[in-house]
Amino acid sequence: MRFGLLGTGHWAAETQGAALAAHPEAELVGVWGRDPAKARALADRYGIRAYDRADELIADVEAVAVALPPDIQSDLALRAARAGRHLLLDKPLAFTTEDADRVVDAVEEHGLASVVFFTRRFAQPVEDFLTRAAADGGWDGVRVTAFASIFRPGNPYGGSPWRRERGGLWDVGPHALSVLLPVLGPVAEVTAVGGPRGAAHVLLRHRSGAVGTLALTLDARPAAVAHTCDFYGEQGVAAVPDAGITPVEAFTAATDRLLRGARAGTDDPCDARFGREVVAVLEAADASRRIGRTVAPR
The missing domain is CATH 3.40.50.720 (NAD(P)-binding Rossmann-like Domain)
Known part of the structure; x- marks a missing residue:
């Protein structure tokens, strides 16, 4: 092709x-x-x-x-x-x-x-984990921390104007949602607040009743850089594995x-439909952070 x-x-x-x-x-x-x-x-x-x-x-x-x-x-x-x-x-x-x-x-x-x-989502260990987690069910929620630090000298993404303007919500947030939605299902309500260093702290209520908590930033202090994603529920606590590929x-x-x-x-x-679902949650979080109330994704 x-x-x-x-x-x-x-x-x-x-x-x-x-x-x-x-x-x-x-x-x-x-x-x-x-x-x-x-x-x-x-x-x-x-x-x-x-x-x-x-x-x-x-x-x-x-x-x-x-x-x-x-x-x-x-x-x-x-x-x-x-x-x-x-x-x-x-x-x-x-x-x-x-x-x-x-x-x-x-x-x-x-x-x-x-x-x-x-x-x-294109790493087989992650896809296998999500398939098992969705089949198992019984999840009460998920905790995500995505603290990157890209605005340091030499980082190839630090000069990106849209990343500086939109922050971690729009850059690392999509990665988080891409693994939450296949397991916990569609999001019904979103509440978000801003935090220090451009952070977005997001609370998701899924239609299934599960709750997701996300902490996202591109400007973490170097000592605070962290990337974790843990589901919890009947199965205990299960961490999404590393991709293991480049x-x-x-x-x-x-x-x-x-x-x-x-x-x-x-x-x-x-596909594009799934990409649209992710955009709807991000848009709702952005609106919630701006107006100070819970928003339902469109």
């Missing part, structure tokens, strides 16, 4: 581009980015064409992989889907449910395959799943 890469940042170059260039069933055709010089450099690295216009690249391929800020991604994903291209997207799918809905509608209208890349390996698995979905016409557990 012929792929176009939309984006030229660190993630596009070191993860998506690397995985697609090495994939035996994918042909990386070209790259487009908002910085033409970076697009040319990345094209030279992988021996592909740098496109001046995103729509020209979309026209030349069968699928696009997107590594861009969510608001830019949602617009380009919509254009690609309307052109009949399969979508391999990054998280979060969009910043609003309205934008996410437009992408979902276009994917469904054109019968396309879609995958949203929640990194841990981001490139995970993106390779995501590409495999997009190819299978495109060939078989089947939906993926991490």
Whole structure:
């Protein structure tokens, strides 16, 4: 399958581009980015064409992989889907449910395959754990701590304007929700408050009655960096395992799943509809934090 890469940042170059260039069933055709010089450099690295216009690249391929800020991604994903291209997207799918809905509608209208890349969801140990946990049931809730510290010298993501503006809720929050929702089910209500260092503290009431508590930040003190996710209930306490693979390996698995979905016409557990569900919870948490009351996801 012929792929176009939309984006030229660190993630596009070191993860998506690397995985697609090495994939035996994918042909990386070209790259487009908002910085033409970076697009040319990345094209030279992988021996592909740098496109001046995103729509020209979309026209030349069968699928696009997107590594861009969510608001830019949602617009380009919509254009690609309307052109009949399969979508391999990054998280979060969009910043609003309205934008996410437009992408979902276009994917469904054109019968396309879609995958949203929640990194841990493409590691087999994590998928096996979630399958067992969902089958076991009896969970009262989950506790998540995702304290990253990206705004230190040398971090490749520290200069990202959208991450500085939106914080951990929108960057590490999608990863947390991607493992909570398959086990605890849809979210009915969200309450969130802000904390020191840009933290978001989020309380979820799932329709099942289970409760999730999430503490999320991208600006943790270095000594406080932590990543934990523990379900608790009848089974005791069960920690989601480490992925055990590199981001490139995970993106390779995501590409495999997009190819299978495109060939078989089947939906993926991490498709655009699931990406939209995640956006709805994040949007509700953002609103709750801003207005100071509980919000139901749309």
